[in-house]
Amino acid sequence: MSLSREAYRALEDIVGPENISEEPAILDGYCFVWANEAMFDDRFSARPLAVVLPESIEQVQGIVRVCNRFNIQFRAHSSGWSCPALSSKESFLSIDMRRMDRIVAIDAKNKYAVVESYVSMQKLFLQTMKVGLRPHTIGCGPSGGILASATSNFGCGNTSASSDFGGRVPLGVEWVLPDGEILRLGTLGTGSGWFSGDGPGPSLRGIMRGYGGATGGLGVITRAAVKLTPWYGPPALKASGKPNIYDIEIPENFQINVAAFPDRDQLTDFFVLVVEEAIAFALHRSPAASLAILSTSSGDDFWQMVSASPPEVAEAMKFIGVLMMDAGSPREMQYRYDLLQKIMERTEAMNFPMGPDMMGPVFRNLVTGQGQQRVFNITTGFLTAAVNEESWDSVKLLGQRVAEELYAKYEAEGKIAITGENPWFAPLGDSFAHTESVVSYDQFDPESIKAVREILAEADIKLPQWHLAVGGAEGCLSFDEASEKAAAPYCLDFLGYEKKIKKAFDPNLVSESSFYVKP
């Protein structure tokens, strides 16, 4: 498939010849997508029709209008890390937002920043930490786009206990709708600035995204304000070490505790108490392997460390919680430390000793999100087959059942790698919990890929039956017709409404919908 010459010239007129390409060598760079084989049973995503690089909202609007005129499917992406950014079975026009990378404003007093689509979490953090603030960070790491997680995709990470779920931080938003019109949410629409995204009247943020984002299926977000959270650390972090294991000096008013629990109930109680007491900067349940991932620089090193560990260590690390506390004063840190001792006593927690070599990488991971991506080192590919946000007890149960009733069989057959019951879970703000059960698979092994595809399909069927989640149908990674059908008997017809919304806001169905509903 290719663009008509007329359509190509229309796009070229908008962005200039240097910012559009349909050269195969260039386009193939947009085809290598994490987990494409698990989503679409193909190592590479479909080659885009072309790639276009706008630098302003006017150019984005022009591109979208051309797409409507010539009936061209488009999808925009920023860093492109996540599978829904690029992955597809069918070709579409890829809008690469990398030229829109400006931090427009930081309002330190009112704790928000205005950024364009391609600004990464780390780029923003480096600026906001100078004024005592930080953005939310998510598990994909510091190079991920700040707006992607806030406005268009999933958004949670180690610091979500203090900085909230990405989907809850947008304020004013500038949005090119699928029909080419520009919608400005909240205060931006009335010319009042960027400080609120809700209203007047019903909040159209509810159309922009829900629990999941529209993942490119409902236009292009070009700028948005995001809420920031206090940062009590220094205006710059001191890094040392060699690639790819960096160390960061831990500031005095930060403290890391890794605790091991006798069982999942005590671990869960620990999370409930820590969240209610509001003492966490970062908090997550860590798969036992994650500490090894952070402290090893390659897959070989990782497996060497795992195989050298005595079985009793693995058993002791079965239920691990990682907490980092920050404090605005020495008094606060003392109070938090004392309180943590009480909580640990109540939940029968044991401090898990970590050497100084481990502390820096763990701190870096907790603050920036960098490091966890080395999960690819385990077996080259991974997926989170069961994702949900709800109460602590329900995510605990989900992790347990997924491990025992979905993963165990495949692990025993050696088709996937997990290390026992290992969901990652973390609080989102002060209200609820998030969980992801990670499956590591070998993207070069057809049997392993087949296994992970089967797991995704089984999850779609079993999760609703357990009344715990609805698998891919809530816009995670495996959103497809099968997941919709599996969820439908157990749920109210949310997809029916979503399809009406899609039709109302994208009348020509040009905003590519592999990861959004199709009417």
Place this chain on the structure above:
Amino acid sequence: MVVKNGLSNIVGTENVIDGNDVPGHYSGDMSFAASVRPQAVVKPNTMEQVQAIVKWANETSTNLIPLSSGPPHFRGDTIPAHEGAVVVDLTRMKKIIRVDRRNRVCMVEPGVTFGELIPALEKEGLAPLITLVPRSHKSVITSFLEREPFTIPRFHWEAQDPLYCVEVIYGSGDMFRTGSAFGPGTLEEQWAAGRAQVRGMGPSQVDFTRLLQGAQGTMGIVTWASIKCRPLPKIKETYLVTSDKLETLIDFAYKILWKKLGEELFIVNSLTLSAILNQDSNKIAEMAGSLPPWILVYSIDGSGLMPQEKVDYQKADSLELAQSFGLELKRVAGGASADDVQKIISRPSTEPYWKLRYRGACHDMLFLTTMDKTPGFIKKMHELAGDGNYPADDMGIYIQPMSQGTNCHIEFNLMIDPENKGLAEKVSRIDSEGCETLAHMGAFFSRPYGPWAKFAFGPDAQTVIALRKVKSIFDPNGIMNPGKLCF
């Protein structure tokens, strides 16, 4: 008669009022909305009855006006814009369906007031997030559907809080549950699996709850909601921080919010604090005269495993902070006691409602801005009052940080003698003309009641177009509270 029969078949004759029997408070309120008598009032008490009413309304092309709070009303949003409407009065729906201590959440029907919810939560060791001394008949659900601010910004992470999931009968007649309540399974099955309806987002890629907030009943009728609660404090210390300069208190508030200290945090002028504390208009005037012009109300909760230690460290940090601004954490100021303030702001208002005590009636002007911009708006409101010959000393002012300090609600309470028609006309003029002036200054009328809608939506055609698309999906026949917002 046809209407009465149709509705009586659904809820029973005793729960339908029509014709001249419809009490006056359904026809008009304390706003400047034109008085329009509904043809009937219907009082369902189950979701099924509400659904049957909405289906009946679609069949008979009857407009419905949902209402959950008892009188007096202030905003005009529950007064029909057109003749022939039926008011759906939900005040009989008073079930507190569930209180879940571990997940700090309650599930209530729309008729539940703060006064009814507080003791039910206390039994479980919880407290509600409460708006500033709400009127005694005010519905908890309506407060948060309308995005009214509550007094503890630390728990207000963003605009949707503290509302999680709702059950709604859309204008189409379809029942839906938002957030994680959509499924899988029934509520009972979800509870059995440990779920608690604490995820307000979604389901899937749409925030359905958010589309109902600020809607003034134009999308559907909510029949229950799950709402975030907070731990019941075991001990509590409240302080009054006073200043002649609002800017100083604002800078202090910004710093407290950045340090994430304390719980209740808001700023009022002397008249508002006095009206909250006193019943008698003379005493209100007397205390307002003896208080400093601006008071920041600030409290620290001792809850959890180390309540006293928490209060102690936060008090010490707060004292240092206050001193750095040349401020004091006072227990008494101008005859007002911090303990009295704390007791009063933890409950609904006693009768008469505090806004009515000073002059007998009150008209509110409210919008969102950022705290650093509030002095400019206050100056402008004083100018507008002067130009309109309204006594600025009769104007209460309330500034509530929201979204953990990212923005704030500001509210001007223009207190008036209801018998003084001339003054009421002046206030009406200030309201309509002032709204335009304030909007041009950047005031964001996120909850645009009555004439404010013109200025909230006027500059933004795309928002109107988008909202009308949403409306056509959930209320295709346009029966839900027509004439409000941009519908």
